[in-house]
Amino acid sequence: MPRSRPSPVAYLRTHVPFVALAVLLASAFLLGGGSRDDIVSLIALRPIAVICLGIGLYGLTGEQWRAFRLPLGMMAAIIGLILLHLIPLPPAIWQAIPGRELAIAAGEAAGGIQPWRELSLVPYRGWNAFYAMLVPAAAMVLAVQIDREDHRKLLYVLIAAAIASALWGMVQAIGGFGPGLYFYDVTNSDSPTGFFANRNHMAAMQVCILPLLALIAARAKGPRMRLIQTACAAIAVLAVMMAAATGSRAGIALALVALAASWLVWNARPRHNNALRRRDQRQRWVPFAFAGFGAAMLGGFALLLTRSQSFERISGTSPVEEYRFLVWETMVEFLPQYLPFGSGIGSFVEIFQVHEPSAMLGTSYWNHAHNDWLEWTLEGGIPAVLLMIVALVAFVRGAFALLSLAHTGRFGVQLGLAGAIILFVLGLWSAVDYPLRVPALAVVAALASVWMAFPRANQALQGLGRAQSGQSAGKPVFMSSEGSFATRPSTRANEGTRVG
Template sequence: MRHLTWLAGSASFKQLALLLIATFLMGGSTRPDVMSLIVLRPLSVLIFACGCWTLRHEQWRQAPFLCSMAVATTALLLLHLVPLPPVLWQSLPQRMTIATLDHAAGLGVVWRPLSMAPSLTWNALFALAVPLAVLVHGLQLSHEDLRRLMVLVLVAGAISVLLGFMQMLGDADTGPYLYRLSSRGTAVGLFANRNHQAVFLTTLLPMLAFLTTERDTLARHRGRTLFLLFAAVAVLMVILLLLGSRAGLVCGIFGLLSVAIMVRLRMSGMRERPHWIGTAVIIGFSIVAILIVIAVASGQATSVRHALNSSSSDDLRFLVWPVAWRSALVLLPWGSGIGTYQPVFQMFEPAGMLRSTYSNHAHSDWLEVVMTGGIPGVVLLVAMVAGFGGALRLAWQRRRLSGTALAWTGLVIILLCGIGSFADYPLRAPIMSALFVLACLWVRTGLDRRTLHDSGVPQHQAGSSNDLRA
């Protein structure tokens, strides 16, 4: 019954739960012209303002890295929107093309910002409202409240799976798709893009492993919970095979490994570990593997067929990446401005790549950040990777402590999002950006010394506060 009382909690918990529900319903697309953003973004700004009003000084001081990254990212976007003197912005790479157009249009001397498409950078700035609102409210929540939000995410995942089945069984033109421009004919669920749905489903795997291997749950329903875990993992893996997303398939493999590792670590921490646990894990994952083999052998594994049958010349992203990389080098050191990929890429796009469709993103967020953010964007990426590495090292040192299970869950989700971003842009969907921040909060609270102490861990084993701030 504890999971059914997730609505009980502080005002910050209720506001954050409301925001997450709205985000799952209206934040599955990355396009700036989606009508649902008219509701979602003002709601996010309002909830963000309420969170800033109630956020106490000691709360944001306990998460210096997360707050610093949030401030630095916001500051970078704001700097890209500050109007600059004509002499200054015209000296930047590729800006003379814009100056020539200004002269031809008779605009005269114009002060322009660093961004080559300010309206798109403004859109990127507004898109930060959802993850920032999640952050300021998440910092005010307890360990238990943050853990309960995981149940809400899993419920949304179940709805996305069910909606995906309805989309697969229905007509591609009249099916229950939430967005007009969607990957029609595939089980995109709450999303508009099948790759984003696939990455989202893989993030459910570590959450399922965390909740089903909790000490209280195992003490009461060991066999039932492990059976439900393996059944859910099997369903998710089969859906990933049917989605046709290669990025999702790769993330699914890592997610499947994370489930096995997390189950093993959680079981090893039990004082009275049943002798049949190892056998159950082996049998469970053998069943999952058999289902995957059946899906592949029957020809229904669209992701596998897509990976085997697609050549580099057939996939647009393999044509886009070299052009995007060359343009990124030309636009150094400041980039073209966050969110400006589409019009800027068209300036560098060779005639041989012209077709009826257009490249809306680089299909590699790591590369797109370098292109649009320049060296400051690279610095933010390096800081993010360094922070992840530090948290991973600390979690590994404390892997035997029961309180770090939540941190491991968050780390796996961050890793899956990072892997998915190598060949796509899942974090640009509001749902995934909110989930990413939630994962960061799970890592922080899972490594918190007070959390470990409250979980029954001796305080001298929990490490120093300096380790937590690293």
């Protein structure tokens, strides 16, 4: 009897989400490597993100929403907070909000009539923040709908993107850092930045793939196991060397943190029998030794090509480092003026110019505080602080839950640990920079958030699959090393409650 063709809805849920996510990832890395709001390539990236988000919302079921409610809920809360800052308020309410005195005085000087105004003091930047969030939101909504094998493919996609960026960074060095080799006009033109505009963000991407490489190496098996592990070790060393080649201090420090933390992913690998374990103990350093030598040669070549400018930058100072603490000190002084509601999402540039110390005045300006935790507090006020506290508590609880399951050797647990390491590194990085304002890195963070929720979401979907198993046959969605995590019901049962 011939098989019946799946309905369009079933096909959408099983195939299109991964294709859309792959397109979004490629677009984010090629078009979204900068944090500025005036990058021309955003004209193409953001419509692509809107289309992908629409595809994701159409296919999202209520069961998937409940299974991944924490990351999806946090994303919705962030976008909701941004939109709240863009709602026009009556003059009586708006004038009563702290920190609006200068705008009120400007209105009185212009004629005395106060119009309805948004909560944000710089509304157009708030709208930019909203549109920027559509990129990671689309990635997250699509990521919760794909199965285990597709998530495994995503690991290779991200690693390939990082390698391609590193290779392009080498090309930039070989070409003498010519302007035609950079993707963006405003960039670190004396460093290998790859697909990114900023050397720090190039380094961040290289660091983020380290736990992913540990995961792939840990899951390798069969006759190609040593080859895969050797390749992963070589790429890891090359990634660390390229992070150093950018001259990013944070890149060097956090690469060491990520390398050390990646041991947690490696240690959570499936356990072999005693004989294989003893053989692994004897041979475990062989592939790493060869890979380290080869990759160190490539990395050293990359460093030589930079004419030691990266090391000069590491040992020297720049205006950012010179004034960073002064910026933070100044922000701490004037920040209470804008509490409890904040100055408005995206308003840092204009607000800081109002309070900027005379010693910092010049022809350039500060586009960010180089501390996203502090900048988010200024712009979002107490609601933003509460969101950050919820995120931190959820992260700590999730990390400890993953560590308690590390002995199971399951792919989902290892994937969750890798995601936790990525978020931990980007969270630390955000204390001295703004990596999550780059679309490409924001997408990586969105995927990492989904990965952290994997084990718990799998349990929820497994319970749903068992409840429906008596009504319809299904096929595995999330698989552990021992068997099925959850079951995707057949076409009719999978049509569920659609969100969006």
